[in-house]
Amino acid sequence: MSDAVNGPAIEVTGLTKRYKTGDTVVEAVKGIDLRVETGQTYGFLGPNGAGKSTTIEMLCTIRNPTSGTARVAGYDVVRERDQVRRRIGLVFQQQTLDLQLTAEQNLRFHAELYGLSRADADRRIDEVLEMVALADRRSDTVQKFSGGMKRRLEIARGLVHAPQVLFLDEPTIGLDPQTRAAIWAYLHDLRRTTEITVFVTTHYMDEAEHCDRIAIMDNGEVVVEDTPEALKSSIGTDRIALRTDDDELAIARIRERLGVEAGVHEGQVTLAVAEGAQVVPRLFTELGVGIRSVTVTRPSLDDVFLTYTGRTIRDSEGAGPAGSPFAGRR
Numbered sequence: 001m002s003d004a005v006n007g008p009a010i011e012v013t014g015l016t017k018r019y020k021t022g023d024t025v026v027e028a029v030k031g032i033d034l035r036v037e038t039g040q041t042y043g044f045l046g047p048n049g050a051g052k053s054t055t056i057e058m059l060c061t062i063r064n065p066t067s068g069t070a071r072v073a074g075y076d077v078v079r080e081r082d083q084v085r086r087r088i089g090l091v092f093q094q095q096t097l098d099l100q101l102t103a104e105q106n107l108r109f110h111a112e113l114y115g116l117s118r119a120d121a122d123r124r125i126d127e128v129l130e131m132v133a134l135a136d137r138r139s140d141t142v143q144k145f146s147g148g149m150k151r152r153l154e155i156a157r158g159l160v161h162a163p164q165v166l167f168l169d170e171p172t173i174g175l176d177p178q179t180r181a182a183i184w185a186y187l188h189d190l191r192r193t194t195e196i197t198v199f200v201t202t203h204y205m206d207e208a209e210h211c212d213r214i215a216i217m218d219n220g221e222v223v224v225e226d227t228p229e230a231l232k233s234s235i236g237t238d239r240i241a242l243r244t245d246d247d248e249l250a251i252a253r254i255r256e257r258l259g260v261e262a263g264v265h266e267g268q269v270t271l272a273v274a275e276g277a278q279v280v281p282r283l284f285t286e287l288g289v290g291i292r293s294v295t296v297t298r299p300s301l302d303d304v305f306l307t308y309t310g311r312t313i314r315d316s317e318g319a320g321p322a323g324s325p326f327a328g329r330r
C-alpha cells in the first residue's frame with residue numbers, strides 16, 4: 001500500500017471492552033487513550049490479564065469495542081474495517097504457517113489473499129525473504145525450519161503486503177537470546193528503511209528498551225506512557241558507587257559540597273542522585289579525595305514495571321490471543 005498515513009498511525013480514544021459471561025461482567029479495557037506516531041516502534045507491556053490482548057485484537061479489527069473509538073492507519077476499526085485490514089500486518093504468538101508448504105509458498109498464499117499482482121508478489125517475496133535472511137531457504141518446506149526461522153518467516157509474511165502498521169504479539173517468546181537479538185535487528189532495519197509503525201507486546205524488558213515509546217497497562221488501564229528513558233527517570237534516582245582513598249572524608253565532602261547523604265555499602269561509598277552522569281565530574285573536582293573507581297547504575301525497565309504494576313514482568317508470563325487472525329471473534 002503506498003498511501004501514506006496523515007496523522008498518527010494509531011489513535012485510540014476512550015476504548016472500552018466489557019466481556020459478559022452469564023451474570024458476570026469483566027471490564028477488560030477501561031476507556032484507554034493511546035496515540036502512536038507513524039514510524040514509531042511502540043511497546044505495549046503489562047502483567048497477565050492486563051487487557052493487552054483484548055486491546056490489540058480491537059486495533060486489529062478482530063474484536064469490536066464496547067465503546068470508544070480506534071483509528072489505525074487513518075481508518076476506523078469498526079466502520080472501516082476492511083481499510084484497516086488491508087493496511088496492517090499481524091504476527092501473533094501462535095504458529096500459523098503451513099508446515100507442508102515451502103517458505104515461498106507460504107508467502108505467496110498470503111500475497112494472493114491480499115490481492116497482490118503476480119509481479120508485486122514476486123518482488124515483495126524476494127524483499128521480505130532477504131530482510132529476514134531466509135532467501136536461501138525459500139524452497140525448503142517449513143517443517144524443516146527451527147523455531148527461530150519459523151518466527152522470522154511469520155514476520156516476513158506479516159510484511160508481504162507492505163502494511164503501514166505491523167502488530168507483533170510476543171514475537172520472540174520462547175526463542176533463544178541470539179535469535180531474539182536477530183529478530184530485533186530485522187525490526188531495526190525495517191524501521192530504518194521504511195516508514196512502518198510497529199506495535200509490539202513483549203515480556204522481555206531488554207526488548208522494551210528497543211521501543212521509541214512504551215505504554216504499561218494494568219487492570220484494564222494504561223498506567224503510564226513515555227519513552228524508556230523518561231520512564232526510568234520518572235521512578236527516581238541513579239545510584240553512584242565509589243571506591244576512594246578515604247571514605248570518611250569523601251562522605252563528609254559529599255554532604256558539604258553536594259548536599260547529599262552518602263554511606264558505605266559493600267565496601268563502596270554510595271549515594272543516590274537524580275542524574276548520575278551530571279554528578280560524577282563534580283565528585284572528581286570537589287571531593288579532594290583519590291577516587292579509584294566510579295559506577296553509575298540507572299533504574300531498569302524492570303524497576304519501572306515493578307513500580308507501576310506492583311509485579312515483576314517475570315511473574316506475569318502468559319498466553320496471548322488464541323486462534324488465527326481475523327477469526328471473527330467479537
Ligand SMILES: Nc1ncnc2c1ncn2[C@@H]1O[C@H](COP(=O)(O)OP(=O)(O)OP(=O)(O)O)[C@@H](O)[C@H]1O
Nearest residue numbers: 019026028047048049050051052053054318319320
Ligand atoms: N473472551 C473472553 N471472555 C471473558 N473474559 C475475557 C475474555 N478474554 C479476556 N477476558 C478477560 O479480560 C481480561 C483481560 O484479558 P487479556 O487477555 O486482554 O489480557 P492480557 O493483558 O492480554 O493478558 P495475557 O498477557 O495473559 O495475554 C482478563 O481478566 C481476562 O480474563
